[in-house]
Amino acid sequence: MSAGRLFERAFALASSTAVSVILLLLLFCLTFLGTLEQVDRGLFEVQQEYFGSLFVVHWAFGFLPLPLPGAYLLMALLFVNLLCGGVVRIRKGWRQAGILIAHAGILILLAGAFVTFQYAVRGHMSLFEGDAANEFQSSTAWEIAITAPGAGGSATQYVIPSRDFTRLRAKDTATFYHRAIPFELTVNRHLKNSRRLLTDAGREAGKSVEGHRLEILPPAKEPGENIPGAYVKMTDMGTGTIQEAVLWGADAAPLVVAAGGAQWRIALKRRTWQLPFTIALNQFIRELHPGTDKPRSFVSRVTKIDGDAQAAAEISMNKPLRHKGYTLYQASWGPANAGPNDPLFTTLAVARNPAEQVPLIATCIITFGLLVHYCLKLLGYLRAQNAGRSS
């Protein structure tokens, strides 16, 4: 078969309406099964497994493995199918203008979803009145942070995001290095949810490092409640000395490693991102419904400090603060068991999504395309009616 013929066949398959129908049916099945699965396993984990993956195995009735394509793969295929069939192959003309516009809107929506999935970051910051912060933490992602010896009031932190070591299989290892760090760090094992135990604390035997070991716990239903752990090994590049250690997400203090004549601190901590500006909380106002402890509204009055510029702002439930590509929403407050005179902290959700406005734009385009299409259809119908009457 010639290359041209092969391309024609592939294009015909990629642009086929039957493929569209199959993809949409599979997406429907995946949404249905994923929604059912969320009841037992929680939203985040199912979202990752069913909607953020290429393939998924659904256990029907708890014992029957059902391999399915993941929503990530299905939407990528749908994008190609729509591009080939709904834009390239479709007949071009005024009558198809609305459909073309609507298809372009769907393509933009799918592209926006891809950008959001790959590049958006979401986290939160908690501030008491008088506190200021220029960083926010993820609720679900973690990192290993290696902090260099500080000098002049600041220190460099080298960051290994959890995505680089969470997918390690049982016997896999991942080694990380940087020319400024005098040792290599190897993650020998990573546990998604764990508990640090003193070796003499349990009855079961297990790998123990300096009197500590990690106990595997089942994944928590709420992903933010998982406390990961890792067995790590530091190899001094100068002396070849090897030091093993256990890192745990809820450790009260970082691990200290002596290498290259200095002390380095290593911590497994929630993924942290820095803001290009600082937020200071001036006042947090929580209003309760009379006679209850149900909040009616909560407002954070903040000062946004960007270089030498300072500006007052108010963040409330439906009034986020947007600045330099970041959006800060009023998300929560605490402590949960605070008494009437206890100091409260505000929790702001922080998001950076390069495609934040894409769903709005895409929906407007799709709506406009459908309006054009239905108007053209209506005009055609009215013309046909008039033609029928006059004849």
Next chain:
Amino acid sequence: MKSRLLPVVICCAMVACGPGHSRTEIRETRIVPSAAAELSPQIRTEERAAPRAQEMPPLTWQAPEGWVRMPSTPIRIANFHVGDPANAECYISVLPGNAGGIEANIARWRMQMGQPARLAPDEIAALPSIAVLGRRAPLVEVTGHFADPDKSSASDMLLGTVCELETQTVFAKMVGAEATVRAERDAFIAFCASIEMAQQ
């Protein structure tokens, strides 16, 4: 053709199934203030408000036999799992000042066990008292369902005591399955009595 492909497929499968060793250069760095770097990276904002280890009174205690020592946390300076299976926990925590007072803390514990009614001052005064740090402190006993669904069982029980010092308040609390906590009541009282200020 098939016979030529077979070894390649087998090799690929062996490589895919065997242990993997990856080497990755760290690409992400950030500058942090030295002060921030010295903070414990796991302490949440509300925990930051709690006294730090060096500000806590140096306490010692004698753990009853069978209690499993767990690592301390920023809040829990002593931390144990109790029972076999371990379905109860016991810990000592210290908060600055009067931490809301005895009455408010007893109300908080009762609320955690699904008993929202606050005790009147005369009811608190009528609670049995136990020895803690050379003082008498009320012994709170509440049964019900513990508010934390991960730790609650069919029937739970909380034993707790609040001891107000000059500048701090010491809490000892045991919570878990009612049968275990009830069986460990005397051990808890002995544990509280064993808490002492360390000689400096």
